[in-house]
Amino acid sequence: MAKITFPIGPQHPALKEPESFKITAEGECVVDVDIRLGYVHRSIEAACLARNYVQGQYVCERICGICSHIHSNTFARAVEDLLQLEVPARAKYLRVLVAELERIHSHLLWLGVAAHEVGFDTLFMYVWRDREVVQDLLEMITGNRVHYGFTTIGGTKFDLTPQMADKCTEGLMVLRERTEYYKQVATTESSFLKRVEGVGVLTEQQARELGAVGPTARASNVPYDARWVFPYDAYPELDYQPITSDLGDVLGRTIVRVLETFQAIDICEEVLRRLPEGDIQVRAKPRVPEGETVARCEAPRGEVFYYIRSNGTDKPARVKVRTPSLANWPATIAMLEGAYVADAPIIIASIDPCMSCTDR
Amino acid sequence: MPLFYVLIFPGFLFLLAFALFAEYFDRKVVARLQNRQGPPWYQPLADTIKLLSKEDIITHDADKPMVNTVPLFGLAAVAASFLYVPMWTKDWHFSFQGDLIVVLYLLTIPAFVLVLLGWYSPNPFGSIGTGRVVTQLFGYEVPFALALLAPAIAAQSWRITDLLAYQDDHYWFALITPIAFLVAIAGLVGKLERVPFDIPHAETEIVEGPMTEYTGRKYALLKLMFSTETVVGAVLIAAIFLGGPHLPWVTKAVAGTAVAPLVGFLAVVLKALFIVFLLSVIKAALTRLRIDQMVRWCLTWLTFPILIQILYIVIVGSM
Amino acid sequence: MAETVEQTIEKLRQNYPGEILETKQVGLHEVFVTVPATYIVAFCKFLIEQGWWHLTTITGQDLGESIQLLYHFNGDEPPCITAVTEIATDDPKIASITPDVPAATMYEREINDLLGVVFEGHPRPGRLVLPDDWPEGVYPLRLDEIQKRAERDSENG
Numbered sequence: 001m002a003k004i005t006f007p008i009g010p011q012h013p014a015l016k017e018p019e020s021f022k023i024t025a026e027g028e029c030v031v032d033v034d035i036r037l038g039y040v041h042r043s044i045e046a047a048c049l050a051r052n053y054v055q056g057q058y059v060c061e062r063i064c065g066i067c068s069h070i071h072s073n074t075f076a077r078a079v080e081d082l083l084q085l086e087v088p089a090r091a092k093y094l095r096v097l098v099a100e101l102e103r104i105h106s107h108l109l110w111l112g113v114a115a116h117e118v119g120f121d122t123l124f125m126y127v128w129r130d131r132e133v134v135q136d137l138l139e140m141i142t143g144n145r146v147h148y149g150f151t152t153i154g155g156t157k158f159d160l161t162p163q164m165a166d167k168c169t170e171g172l173m174v175l176r177e178r179t180e181y182y183k184q185v186a187t188t189e190s191s192f193l194k195r196v197e198g199v200g201v202l203t204e205q206q207a208r209e210l211g212a213v214g215p216t217a218r219a220s221n222v223p224y225d226a227r228w229v230f231p232y233d234a235y236p237e238l239d240y241q242p243i244t245s246d247l248g249d250v251l252g253r254t255i256v257r258v259l260e261t262f263q264a265i266d267i268c269e270e271v272l273r274r275l276p277e278g279d280i281q282v283r284a285k286p287r288v289p290e291g292e293t294v295a296r297c298e299a300p301r302g303e304v305f306y307y308i309r310s311n312g313t314d315k316p317a318r319v320k321v322r323t324p325s326l327a328n329w330p331a332t333i334a335m336l337e338g339a340y341v342a343d344a345p346i347i348i349a350s351i352d353p354c355m356s357c358t359d360r
Numbered sequence: 361m362p363l364f365y366v367l368i369f370p371g372f373l374f375l376l377a378f379a380l381f382a383e384y385f386d387r388k389v390v391a392r393l394q395n396r397q398g399p400p401w402y403q404p405l406a407d408t409i410k411l412l413s414k415e416d417i418i419t420h421d422a423d424k425p426m427v428n429t430v431p432l433f434g435l436a437a438v439a440a441s442f443l444y445v446p447m448w449t450k451d452w453h454f455s456f457q458g459d460l461i462v463v464l465y466l467l468t469i470p471a472f473v474l475v476l477l478g479w480y481s482p483n484p485f486g487s488i489g490t491g492r493v494v495t496q497l498f499g500y501e502v503p504f505a506l507a508l509l510a511p512a513i514a515a516q517s518w519r520i521t522d523l524l525a526y527q528d529d530h531y532w533f534a535l536i537t538p539i540a541f542l543v544a545i546a547g548l549v550g551k552l553e554r555v556p557f558d559i560p561h562a563e564t565e566i567v568e569g570p571m572t573e574y575t576g577r578k579y580a581l582l583k584l585m586f587s588t589e590t591v592v593g594a595v596l597i598a599a600i601f602l603g604g605p606h607l608p609w610v611t612k613a614v615a616g617t618a619v620a621p622l623v624g625f626l627a628v629v630l631k632a633l634f635i636v637f638l639l640s641v642i643k644a645a646l647t648r649l650r651i652d653q654m655v656r657w658c659l660t661w662l663t664f665p666i667l668i669q670i671l672y673i674v675i676v677g678s679m
Numbered sequence: 680m681a682e683t684v685e686q687t688i689e690k691l692r693q694n695y696p697g698e699i700l701e702t703k704q705v706g707l708h709e710v711f712v713t714v715p716a717t718y719i720v721a722f723c724k725f726l727i728e729q730g731w732w733h734l735t736t737i738t739g740q741d742l743g744e745s746i747q748l749l750y751h752f753n754g755d756e757p758p759c760i761t762a763v764t765e766i767a768t769d770d771p772k773i774a775s776i777t778p779d780v781p782a783a784t785m786y787e788r789e790i791n792d793l794l795g796v797v798f799e800g801h802p803r804p805g806r807l808v809l810p811d812d813w814p815e816g817v818y819p820l821r822l823d824e825i826q827k828r829a830e831r832d833s834e835n836g
Contacts, residue, residue, distance in 0.1 A: 049825060
């Protein structure tokens with residue numbers, strides 16, 4: 001059969017951000033995929049070198065519009081490690097709270113996008129409507145719906161008042177109820193299952209070899225979650241287990257994300273119960289002593305990795321960011337090869353790709 | 361007078377108005393089901409006018425004569441088929457023996473229009489979409505045709521007005537041949553390429569499929585082709601399965617009076633909108649299938665039951 | 680924590696048959712191990728066998744005379760290992776680890792784009808992040824390029 005090469009991207013309705021996949025297909029079967037990145041490259045790693053640490057944190061927050069808190073948090077943790085600062089306990093809990101709220105909003109966003117990719121627009125509309133609940137909570141706590149600017153080097157910028165905490169508890173109850181419903185729809189609606197079951201299978205061995213991270217790896221039964229493997233912030237005091245699935249297909253990734261949403265709601269509620277009193281930040285010096293360090297955080301999409309080398313001035317000498325989407329591309333190529341052309345968009349979407357993260 | 365029939369009412373102009381209204385109705389219903397506000401009533405008209413006034417781009421490698429004529433051809437075929445579906449009475453002006461076959465034939469033309477569109481545009485999404493149109497055609501076309509022929513076998517006539525008369529005397533065919541009715545609805549979903557059978561122009565996979573390269577006027581014509589086809593299909597199914605202008609008790613009460621055509625007309629419009637409503641609910645409730653799943657599903661759940669239905673009709677009819 | 684950083688370093692030194700130039704602890708649970716560039720593939724394979732199955736990423740940085748490559752590995756529990764190696768800036772060539780560690784493919788291509796390091800034996804080399812019309816031989820993360828940009832920025836205010 002004749003081979004046909006067609007592009008998905010850089011401009012394509014299935015992709016919300018520009019990135020190029022050249023798919024070679026024989027009939028309806030994908031035989032080869034070529035990825036080209038860089039369509040939203042903003043040279044953030046280089047831009048950080050020309051800015052001081054405080055500015056750098058804001059620049060890094062703009063790597064991603066969805067998991068922005070994780071980026072500023074990871075950056076701050078790396079710099080705090082270089083400064084040997086001990087962050088107040090309350091700030092650690094608040095960081096976890098915002099991170100988990102962000103996870104809820106990101107996973108709900110993903111569920112809507114995934115439903116849209118397979119043509120199930122009703123679920124998409126419903127999920128995104130209820131995502132507004134968590135967006136409102138984030139806006140109430142940080143003042144913004146995206147790019148919260150919540151973390152600062154040495155703590156957090158804003159405190160949580162008791163009134164806010166009450167509103168959070170209420171909002172989380174609504175979210176739990178709605179997520180319960182979406183879990184039921186996503187795991188029982190037969191025409192949806194037809195499109196996700198057995199699609200884009202990634203075996204456990206492949207997931208390990210190709211370095212998959214986040215829900216993509218956990219859906220292939222790799223229990224790797226930076227929150228529990230390398231606990232940071234308040235996570236050492238919170239006792240949870242990584243959520244895994246042994247399905248390895250798009251359905252597995254859906255289930256993992258939905259269950260993680262529940263887990264995030266649990267964590268938020270526990271954080272609100274256990275939130276210690278006290279300061280929310282300590283003063284940080286603008287000059288950072290010479291050295292190098294590494295920080296790992298679990299973003300909604302997987303592990304975020306920062307490497308920072310300082311040269312003793314107020315500007316870093318090297319900032320390296322590894323985002324989860326970039327780590328998941330080799331696994332995505334493996335999933336796409338041999339798949340149906342019709343399944344390509346949902347397979348690409350199933351890793352919850354963030355092209356801005358990928359390119360930086 | 362025939363010219364008025366063809367061009368104004370119930371011909372082309374009325375068809376356009378009805379099609380645009382049905383499109384609005386469909387969009388509004390889907391929007392409300394999806395918890396959205398939905399468009400205002402004039403939105404489809406505004407869309408059409410906007411598209412008609414937009415720049416008409418023809419890609420460099422496209423076959424110009426074909427690309428220019430094919431969309432017109434599709435709309436013309438659907439408009440022609442509309443003349444043969446009775447709008448308010450069972451004594452239809454244009455009726456003749458075999459008009460059911462003609463309507464079925466004319467309603468198949470839009471699929472071929474899409475095939476030609478994809479074939480003559482140099483776009484890879486177009487080629488894939490064309491392949492899918494043809495594959496999907498094998499899935500729904502046979503059961504759809506058989507589903508419409510089942511009542512015809514029962515009434516022993518290929519004439520739509522005879523089917524209407526038969527339903528006046530007996531029950532509506534939706535009650536006599538329910539399987540055929542359901543299969544016809546599913547077949548219509550496939551014909552109109554709506555969710556879950558919107559595979560040939562699946563937005564997130566192959567953009568607009570065969571229509572990817574078409575803009576402005578031509579795209580407006582293609583959109584109109586689909587909305588008019590929706591109306592024709594809905595009126596046709598309303599006529600064949602839901603008794604067309606016939607309303608129990610009411611029709612008998614007003615028979616012979618001046619309001620009889622009006623009542624019949626309203627009955628047809630409401631029944632057609634009911635069919636559109638069913639299509640909207642299906643659209644809101646389901647996920648798009650993959651082409652292989654679609655063909656397999658059509659064979660097991662459409663072709664097989666409709667054959668049983670026809671067998672049943674033949675056996676009962678011969679007794 | 681399963682084992683302390685010191686224990687891990689001790690274990691590495693005992694088990695790895697090749698040459699280890701230097702070890703140091705970074706942060707809470709990261710070990711930086713410097714090895715010669717010629718043995719990088721062997722060392723990465725060794726780390727994977729020892730349970731650091733996940734290649735987090737490869738960091739490349741221009742130190743002037745040399746380009747430093749950091750292969751960050753982690754396993755299912757701390758500590759994590761980073762293999763550090765240096766190659767000359769004039770002749771930036773190193774063996775690709777992609778044939779043995781498929782996860783490295785994107786990271787190596789990116790470093791090739793941004794720092795001009797040639798990874799010999801990469802199964803699918805080629806531009807990844809830079810546009811097709813980017814001039815040959817200009818590597819945005821090299822020190823001279825960073826310097827040029829800084830000068831241009833200060834001129835433009």
